[in-house]
Amino acid sequence: EAGVVQSPRYKIIEKKQPVAFWCNPISGHNTLYWYLQNLGQGPELLIRYENEEAVDDSQLPKDRFSAERLKGVDSTLKIQPAELGDSAVYLCASSSNRVNTGELFFGEGSRLTVL
Amino acid sequence: GESVGLHLPTLSVQEGDNSIINCAYSNSASDYFIWYKQESGKGPQFIIDIRSNMDKRQGQRVTVLLNKTVKHLSLQIAATQPGDSAVYFCAEKVDFGNEKLTFGTGTRLTIIP
DSSP states (O other): OOOOEEEOSEEEEOTTOOEEEEEEOOTTOOEEEEEEEOTTSOOEEEEEEETTEEEEOTTSOTTTEEEEOTTSSOEEEEESSOOGGGOEEEEEEEEOTTSOOOOOEEOOOEEEEEO | OOOOTTOOOEEEEETTSOEEEEEEOOOTTOOEEEEEEEOTTSOOEEEEEEETTOSEEEOSSEEEEEETTTTEEEEEESSOOGGGOEEEEEEEEOOTTOOOEEEOOOEEEEEEO
8 A cells, every 4th residue: 555645855946936745645544634844853733634624724824835635635735935944844644534543644755945 | 742953862772772762741631642753854654652541552562651640651662673763753642623643852762783
């Protein structure tokens, strides 16, 4: 079974440019998460989707960040315009509510460098 | 848990010895606790979890202990191997009505050959 797939793995852009990250969760997983991980820190939740509905986006900086999961499967996270402080790893994860565990399955992340 | 920025707590252990990684959590309402392993350049990988109605759970070479009185969680790794070198995160989750998983401060474990 394929795991969570993210692309691109690496992205280098200049500040004020837009950037987008894509995530394909594990097949059948209805819950999808975007996490931000700064160097040397634990992941921090940006947004959580239940199917196509964003049920927790309280930590998403909505002035520049947006996300969508139109058909309840894959998702895109966009930053426009990017700032220097956005340099980080953006992790996508998915889980299934058919089993009552806390396990989230993570992708390998998209590392963003803003110059 | 709160981040300590770039200065991750570190633990160095001789190969073959046992290691214990500790974590303090903050939310007394948390119902699930999970340990994740993160190797360089990869996403976090689930190791083991424990519910709040338990105080110990064992897996293959790993044991998680939960002390709800002092809000403390530990991960014991037996007979460490070079492949155990990674950053380990504890995470907590309030079960009902909230799927948010909150990660604590990581610990960098280095296995010395």
